[in-house]
Amino acid sequence: MGLELLIFKAILVLVIFTITLTIAAYSTYGERKIAAFLQDRIGPNRAGPFGLFQPLADGGKMFLKEEIIPANASAFLFVLGPSLAMLTALMTGVVIPWGDTITFQGVEYSLQITDLNIGVLYIFGVVSFGVYGIMIGGWSSNNKFSLLGAIRASAQMISYELAMGLSIVALIMTTGTLSIKEIVDQQATWHWNILYQPLGFLIFMICAFAECNRAPFDLAECETELVGGYHTEYSSMKLGFYLFAEYINMFISSALMASLYFGGYNFPFMNSLGLDQNWVTILGTVVFFGKVFFFIFVFMWIRWTLPRFRYDQLMRLGWQSLIPLAILNILLTGIFTMREELKNWLFN
Amino acid sequence: MQLTNRSKVVSNKKMSFAEKMYLPAIVKGMAITLSHLFRKPATISYPEEKRPIAPVYRGKHVLKRDANGAENCTACGLCAVACPAEAITMTAAERKPGEEHLYREEKYAAVYEINMLRCIYCGLCEEACPKEAIFLTPELVPTYLNRSEFIYGKDKLVEPIDKRVDVTQRQKHLTEKKQ
Known part of the structure; x- marks a missing residue:
């Protein structure tokens, strides 16, 4: 590995870290604005033009608030909880291909931090690790509401991870690789996976909502029943970390949906524009972020449309609808890919 | 008896497959919320933008002066007796010779205080007043950071000589109400 590559990767890591944090911060602003517009209101408009400095004001407020660790809480785990949530949220961005390759002074640089050949598996591993952040936070608070919220969150995330994994299995059957970069490259121009896996995408999206603890699956922190759920006892920036991690998760799952099912940085007619490869890459990255923002908008749109599930409805949807549907999807995909062999086996 | 034709018969029929999937209903709901995205917001940004107020609105009180400025x-004390919220207190004093231009009659209120947090803006004080001295105006009481600031004394209640408050509409409204 050359020094240039090392420097380039370091810069890329820094840039993506900054972009992730900025997008997460402005998602809070976007969430409030979109919520306001959907309810015929104006939304935050006092801090700066159109309230654009609102995330900064919120962040400043979070830092300046009093930091409270409850007397009965286990202090080490209490701090570990939000740190883990933030850590796992930031770790997943590593394998997302943010763009194609850029050629600079004769050397090709990939706009992906690392192209793991088990990228999808890595994301699943990190995401299932993320449940510990919530569980530890809820447990160490020593509070009934927090514990209930944490138990709900972990049960929900474990249930929906199954259906999510099964929906991805069908996708991997068609693509034949676990590397996200290769999956994206296979969807060149308009051959997006959504066209081949519509049911799989639907299941994946529903599970992504559940994994992010977003409405209508926000039972873990339902204000109306559990005060604040697992983060009831948290204050100051530790609370901020939890809320922030949720928005980062939302951003990463939007990026994942865009790259797995909506062609990532590919867009129709990208090769017939007659542009330089570097320009196509830059344009592709812009298109990719456009797709990501669209999915973030869908996340918010759904949140302000649908009411929260009841707990039994949540479990029934996960175990009795999504998992059988995902298995059916795998079966159909298998039959479709093996159609020639099946024909030979049946009619000979 | 049927009062309106808006009543609906509730049915407990089994849901069809499409209804059980909920997806068409979700899409319909999302279309409704999306249509609200392009609607004009109903918000009135209060301090900058004000809702139109009726000319006979019952807001902040004013203590009137006569044509000569007295x-x-x-x-x-009739207003204080009439006040259901007990928001009005006053201390009476006797007019000294030479103060005729300040006070119309021999007795006047040395201290006159209304607690704007207690006041319910019912307007019974102006109905009780035999001297047409107190009126409610369409002006709103602003917010403060301290409770004591809501106790309005004569400095805030008596109308300034050079800036008379027009209460003719309110006077007319009251006389019509009394008839």
Whole structure:
């Protein structure tokens, strides 16, 4: 590995870290604005033009608030909880291909931090690790509401991870690789996976909502029943970390949906524009972020449309609808890919 | 008896497959919320933008002066008695010779205080007043950071000589109400 590559990767890591944090911060602003517009209101408009400095004001407020660790809480785990949530949220961005390759002074640089050949598996591993952040936070608070919220969150995330994994299995059957970069490259121009896996995408999206603890699956922190759920006892920036991690998760799952099912940085007619490869890459990255923002908008749109599930409805949807549907999807995909062999086996 | 034709018969029929999937209903709901995205917001940004107020609105009180600029109030205390929220307190004093241009009659209110947090803006004080001294105006009481600031004394209630408050509409409204 050359020094240039090392420097380039370091810069890329820094840039993506900054972009992730900025997008997460402005998602809070976007969430409030979109919520306001959907309810015929104006939304935050006092801090700066159109309230654009609102995330900064919120962040400043979070830092300046009093930091409270409850007397009965286990202090080490209490701090570990939000740190883990933030850590796992930031770790997943590593394998997302943010763009194609850029050629600079004769050397090709990939706009992906690392192209793991088990990228999808890595994301699943990190995401299932993320449940510990919530569980530890809820447990160490020593509070009934927090514990209930944490138990709900972990049960929900474990249930929906199954259906999510099964929906991805069908996708991997068609693509034949676990590397996200290769999956994206296979969807060149308009051959997006959504066209081949519509049911799989639907299941994946529903599970992504559940994994992010977003409405209508926000039972873990339902204000109306559990005060604040697992983060009831948290204050100051530790609370901020939890809320922030949720928005980062939302951003990463939007990026994942865009790259797995909506062609990532590919867009129709990208090769017939007659542009330089570097320009196509830059344009592709812009298109990719456009797709990501669209999915973030869908996340918010759904949140302000649908009411929260009841707990039994949540479990029934996960175990009795999504998992059988995902298995059916795998079966159909298998039959479709093996159609020639099946024909030979049946009619000979 | 049927009062309106808006009543609906509730049915407990089994849901069809499409209804059980909920997806068409979700899409319909999302279309409704999306249509609200392009609607004009109903918000009124209060301090900058104000809702139109009726000319006879019952807001902040004013203590009137007569045509010569002398205070009408004689500190009879009828307003304080009429006040259901007990928001009005006053201390009476006797007019000294030479103060005829300040107070219309021999007795006047040395202290006249209304607690704007207690006041319910019912307007019974102006109905009780025999001297046409107190009126409610369409002006709103602003917010403060301290409770004590809501106790309005004569400095805030008596109308300034050079800036008379027009209460003719309210006067007309009251006389019509009394008839």
